Amino acid sequence: MRIIIGLCVVAFLCFESPSMASDKVMVSTLLDEMISFEKATEFPEPYYTCKMVSSYDRRTVSPDKDWWYANDDGFGCMRVDTVQGRVEKVMFDYDGPGAVTRIWMSAHAKNGILRFYFDNEENPRIVIPAYDMPRIPFKVGDALSLIHTNYTPEGLGGNTFMFPFPYQKNCRITFEELDKNRNTWGPRYYEIEYRTYVSGTEVETFDVGQVNTHTMQEKIQDVNKTLWNPSTFKGGKRCEFAMDIAPNHTSAIDLPLGNHAIRSLLIDVNCRKGDYAKMMRQLILKITFDGKETVWVPLGDFSGAGLGAPEVNSWYMDTDGRGHIVSRWVMPYKKNAKIEIENLFEFPVWMNVRAHVSEWEWSKNTLYFHTTWKQERGIEITNRYDDHKGNHMWNYITIDGRGVFRGDLLSLFNYAPDWYGEGDEVIWVDNDIFPSHHGTGTEDHYNCSWAPVVPFHTPFGGAPRADNPSSHGFNAFVRTRNLDGIPFQKSYKFDIEMLSWNPGKVDYAVTNYWYGDLNSKVKQSSGKEEILSQLPYLM
Known part of the structure; x- marks a missing residue:
């Protein structure tokens, strides 16, 4: 069942996309x-x-x-x-x-x-x-x-x-x-x-x-x-709803027609009943641009926080750990767009969702915003670094099409007694014979060093969650890319080695943020079946 309630208020003049002139790089x-x-x-x-x-x-x-x-x-x-x-x-x-x-x-x-x-x-x-x-x-x-x-x-x-x-x-x-x-x-x-x-x-x-x-x-x-101290756009047309969303119901906003862009998205959640962590995993944000859904992600993961939705302070995303989320991702579209929140939680949830939208000048290089989510439970991790046959890679994302990769969140539960992230990330772009990015360890990719880590925040991401000094239990890393964004013309593939200090298992949930053409496709992502899976730590 769907309830559509939307209000748009004109608050500012239009904004045009930046010039595409090929100026000198300095x-x-x-x-x-x-x-x-x-x-x-x-x-x-x-x-x-x-x-x-x-x-x-x-x-x-x-x-x-x-x-x-x-x-x-x-x-x-x-x-x-x-x-x-x-x-x-x-x-x-x-x-x-x-x-x-x-x-x-x-x-x-x-x-x-x-x-x-x-x-x-x-x-x-x-x-x-x-x-x-x-x-x-x-x-x-x-x-x-x-x-x-x-x-x-x-x-x-x-x-x-x-x-x-x-x-x-x-x-x-x-x-x-x-x-x-x-x-x-x-x-x-x-x-x-x-x-x-x-x-x-x-x-x-x-x-x-x-x-x-x-x-x-x-x-x-x-x-x-x-x-x-990034500035959050508060002008343009203000489109919002504020209401209770019943279990298994969806509320939505239809955004202004024609060439526009979401310049900021502000979301407030009030959990009157039940567990906050479970609720933030079971509220689903969906955004459709020009007839195609390009964003499908649990709300707590979209915020860059992951399971438990703790505090995040970064360039693109902020959240206070209590249900207030700010997104500064710019999301252009040509004809129409819709923002939806689906409540898969067992109780009603009060929400205020507000988008600030401005007019936009579309060019041949303008891309759509995409966010995809993938979860797998019980992934084996090993410490057999020199045993080729005993190890394996885990795929964050594989994209076919044109785009620019802009960031990722790794949210996990570590069943092993200590550090799970010894493995290197490898990224294959277009016609790579050898990966054009071959890293040196999970924490290195996320701009820190010497595991285990403690929570930290930077403009380019950080570690929103690290519950135990050993790294056993809940952990989360987020990284967003500014000048280090990765363009791809045909394909993009991100794998990571599942290596650890000691053998064990992990549950990984990865959110990927990227811009791409409307027909760019992700090969594998997760949906409601993983959202509703009985994770022992969310029961």
Whole structure:
């Protein structure tokens, strides 16, 4: 049964999508893109690929060969060079036009020297006297240089560096070990994500002097403030309902016709009876654009929180852990759109759902917003890192079609006694022969290090839930992508190795956030049968 109650109030003038002009790529334009909700809706022009190089175990060469699950992930590099008498491990060396968009690093010790070379120059433009990005010789602010929760200046822990490094011809990043004894310094973990633009794209190569100017430092400060305090659009046409939704009933809002976009979505839930965690899993958000449902997800998972719907503070999503949710994902459509909430919970739920909608100028690169959800219970995890036949991958999502991947939430229950996330993520894009993203561990993908983890929040996601120091029980990780969004023209596939410290089982529920054409398809997702499954911890 469906009840449709909708109210739209005109509160502001229309908004047009950003220009598609192919301007020069510079630090300043990349920072502007990073804090543009609107830009995230576009398939990139000029086109670029997003790939990642990491310190993954180099015995890993193919899924059908031994050592695919090899886990000595702290010693891999591209090669070793001798430069002016120095021995330098080459961590990154790619030709442009391009831009480094994310550098994740962690280690047992930070002694050594990092060097950044640009455009095939003999001398580095950046020298850092440690395996430690926070010591870079200019200020970027704490939103662009994320210190991990277990970081110490001299020893354990790491950092995720989100400040971009554009380059026209080439960028090379190396590390010199001052102590040659591997047993002294131990593993050096890293992940470096980068864009490669189509040939002919004009890029202004990174320059320390330009970044240190007063004008640029002011801009960097403003970007930091904006990332920590994102503005929620409250103008446009306000469309909402406020009512009790009975069990097994649906309430909906039909949005204004024609070229428009949902600019923000605010939802308040009041649980008068029953268990809050179970309710937030059994309220289903559905959004249909131009006749096709592209969003189907439990409300607590849509918020980036997962089971229990705890607090989240991030760029795209906020929730206070008590039923107030704010979404800043921009969702364009051409003809019509509808927002629905279906109540699969056993009691009536009072809800207020409010969308702020503005007019939108559609272009050939405008994409639809998609959110898909998948759950599997009783997945085996193992610690047989070198046993090819004894391990397996688990698929987050497989997409056929064109789009840009923008983030994921992993919400889980861990039956094993301790850390479940030793496995690496691997992402296959379009015609990849080897995955264009091969990570170094689950927590590394989610911008932290050294499991188990504790709850934390950043503009780019975090760990909303970690109930036990051992990681047994409930856990949740969320990551959203700004400059590190991954475009795909034909297909996108995200798998993760199911490796752990000790054998056991996990229940995984994954929410994926992405933009794509209306006909882009997900191969496998979950529905009501998983929502209503008898999870022992929600009974």
